[in-house]
């Protein structure tokens with residue numbers, strides 16, 4: 067194992083998870099859903115706390131690993147989360163209830179994010195997580211930038227598209243879409259962007275004021 071791989075493995079094993087997160091992660095894997103990794107979950111918890119997020123929006127609920135992570139240190143925050151698969155959403159409701167998250171703090175919406183996002187209030191969210199269909203990512207991102215408040219952030223886990231983005235030989239559509247997004251945000255003066263190698267890569271974009 068190389069030094070970089072050892073660093074990565076250490077970071078993945080380091081953060082502690084709540085019992086609810088462990089249950090949600092196990093269920094995700096049983097259902098064939100790819101949840102955010104442990105280090106990315108810890109990153110989401112930390113960024114949401116730092117941002118003092120009150121209103122959080124997520125595309126791709128899965129069964130709730132990212133959602134539980136986002137809410138972990140924020141007892142008053144609300145989460146609006148969109149999921150296209152009814153079975154995932156049903157399981158997520160159970161997971162959130164078992165974790166003791168009151169229903170009033172959750173708005174779980176079944177549907178296609180591309181239909182739901184255009185109807186959301188502009189500038190209404192402190193933090194937006196995009197973790198669904200990579201083929202639609204550029205469209206999600208356009209909506210995300212208008213629903214996040216100035217100073218808020220948009221986070222895209224799986225920014226390496228299963229490790230493909232850094233591989234110049236990889237030319238599939240998902241990889242190209244992710245590269246397009248990375249190029250787009252790197253050049254925009256209205257955005258601060260950060261790319262971390264945690265998990266499968268995490269892209270964090272801050273919408274600057276003004």
Ligand SMILES: C[S@@+](CC[C@H](N)C(=O)[O-])C[C@H]1O[C@@H](n2cnc3c(N)ncnc32)[C@H](O)[C@@H]1O
Nearest residue numbers: 101102126128131132149150178179197198199
């Ligand atoms: C990678 S999983 C999300 C995992 C979740 N964020 C977590 O960490 O536990 C992607 C999810 O997005 C959902 N999805 C795919 N396309 C979607 C769409 N257009 N709108 C809403 N959800 C979608 C899938 O059904 C799947 O549950």
